[in-house]
Amino acid sequence: MSESKETATIPFEALPLDPTGPCGNAWGRFGPNDELGTLNLLTPEVVVDAAKEIKTGIRISLDWPLSMPSFPSFNRDPFKQELVLRNPNCVFDDILTFNSQGSSQWDGFRHYAVVEHGGMTGRGVLLDFADWAKTNSLSISALESQAITLESIKQVVKDHKLEFRKGDILLIRSGFTAAYNELDEQQQRDMPNRQTPDFSGVEATEDMLRWLWERQFAAVGGDAPSFERAPIRGSHADPNFNIHEWVLAGWGTPIGEMFDLEKLSAHCKATGRYSFFLSSMPLKVQTLMRRWFYQVVGGVASPPNAFAIF
Incomplete structure (x- = not known):
C-alpha cells in the first residue's frame, strides 16, 4: 500500500486565497x-470512518505531564499545584496554575495573529521519524537545531506503509520528550538559558508546505516544541515559508506541540499499525481581551487531553 493520491480541492498554486492577507493564506x-479552519474537514462522515480504526479498544494517552518541561523556555512561569484543606474533615481542593504554552498543547489561532464545537475527533496517523532514523542508523538529536527533511518524511511514509486521508490528524515524532526525560535536573535547568532555542522539527520550505497542503490534514503536531525546526527564525530559515504563519494563521490548521508519543511509538511498532482513532478535547476558553476599540474572544492554546484508541 502507498500514500493516498488524494490532493487538495484547491491547488497550492492558488494560494493566497485572500490577496489582502499574508503569504499562502486560505x-x-x-x-x-x-472560526474552525481545517477542523471543518472533520465532518460527521469523516469521524464515522475514522472510528473504524477502533479494533482492540487499547487507549494510549498522548499528554505530557502539565509539570513538563520542568524549566520552561521564554521566561514562562512553571506549573504550580497548590493543595488546599477546606475543612477539618479532610476535604481538599486542587489549585493549578499553568501556562497554556507549556507541556502538550494545541496552538489556537490567536497564538499567531479555542477550539470548541466538539473538540478534535478523527483519524490520527503517527509518522515516527525518530524510530525510522534509529532503525536506519541515522544520527539525530531532538535537542539540536536539525531539520526533518521532506525527503526523510517521504521515506518514512514508504517504509512504514502509511496512508493518508483528507481530514487526518498528523503526528510526527522527533524524539524530543524522550531526550528531555533523559536529562538530569541541572541540564533541564540550563536548557531555557541556551543562546538559542535549538530543537529538531520539520523543515520550513515551500516543498514541505506544499506536501502538507496537498494532504489536507485537519491538524498537525508532534513531540517537538514548535513542530518546525527551531529556532523558527534565523540563518537556516526562509522567512517566506514560516510554518506557523502559513499553517496556523494562514490555513487555520491547529498545531500540536510537545505531545508524549513514546508509548504510542512502541505500540505502533509492535503492532505494525500507525493509524488510530484520535480523541482530543481542548479546554473551552471564553476569554475577553480588550484592545483599544475592539474585543478579542478566545484562547491562545490549550492542553490537548488527547488519546489514541486502537
Missing part, C-alpha cells in the same frame, strides 16, 4: 465567518 475557504 482565508475565506470555509466562509467569511468561519
Whole structure:
C-alpha cells in the first residue's frame, strides 16, 4: 500500500486565497465567518470512518505531564499545584496554575495573529521519524537545531506503509520528550538559558508546505516544541515559508506541540499499525481581551487531553 493520491480541492498554486492577507493564506475557504479552519474537514462522515480504526479498544494517552518541561523556555512561569484543606474533615481542593504554552498543547489561532464545537475527533496517523532514523542508523538529536527533511518524511511514509486521508490528524515524532526525560535536573535547568532555542522539527520550505497542503490534514503536531525546526527564525530559515504563519494563521490548521508519543511509538511498532482513532478535547476558553476599540474572544492554546484508541 502507498500514500493516498488524494490532493487538495484547491491547488497550492492558488494560494493566497485572500490577496489582502499574508503569504499562502486560505482565508475565506470555509466562509467569511468561519472560526474552525481545517477542523471543518472533520465532518460527521469523516469521524464515522475514522472510528473504524477502533479494533482492540487499547487507549494510549498522548499528554505530557502539565509539570513538563520542568524549566520552561521564554521566561514562562512553571506549573504550580497548590493543595488546599477546606475543612477539618479532610476535604481538599486542587489549585493549578499553568501556562497554556507549556507541556502538550494545541496552538489556537490567536497564538499567531479555542477550539470548541466538539473538540478534535478523527483519524490520527503517527509518522515516527525518530524510530525510522534509529532503525536506519541515522544520527539525530531532538535537542539540536536539525531539520526533518521532506525527503526523510517521504521515506518514512514508504517504509512504514502509511496512508493518508483528507481530514487526518498528523503526528510526527522527533524524539524530543524522550531526550528531555533523559536529562538530569541541572541540564533541564540550563536548557531555557541556551543562546538559542535549538530543537529538531520539520523543515520550513515551500516543498514541505506544499506536501502538507496537498494532504489536507485537519491538524498537525508532534513531540517537538514548535513542530518546525527551531529556532523558527534565523540563518537556516526562509522567512517566506514560516510554518506557523502559513499553517496556523494562514490555513487555520491547529498545531500540536510537545505531545508524549513514546508509548504510542512502541505500540505502533509492535503492532505494525500507525493509524488510530484520535480523541482530543481542548479546554473551552471564553476569554475577553480588550484592545483599544475592539474585543478579542478566545484562547491562545490549550492542553490537548488527547488519546489514541486502537
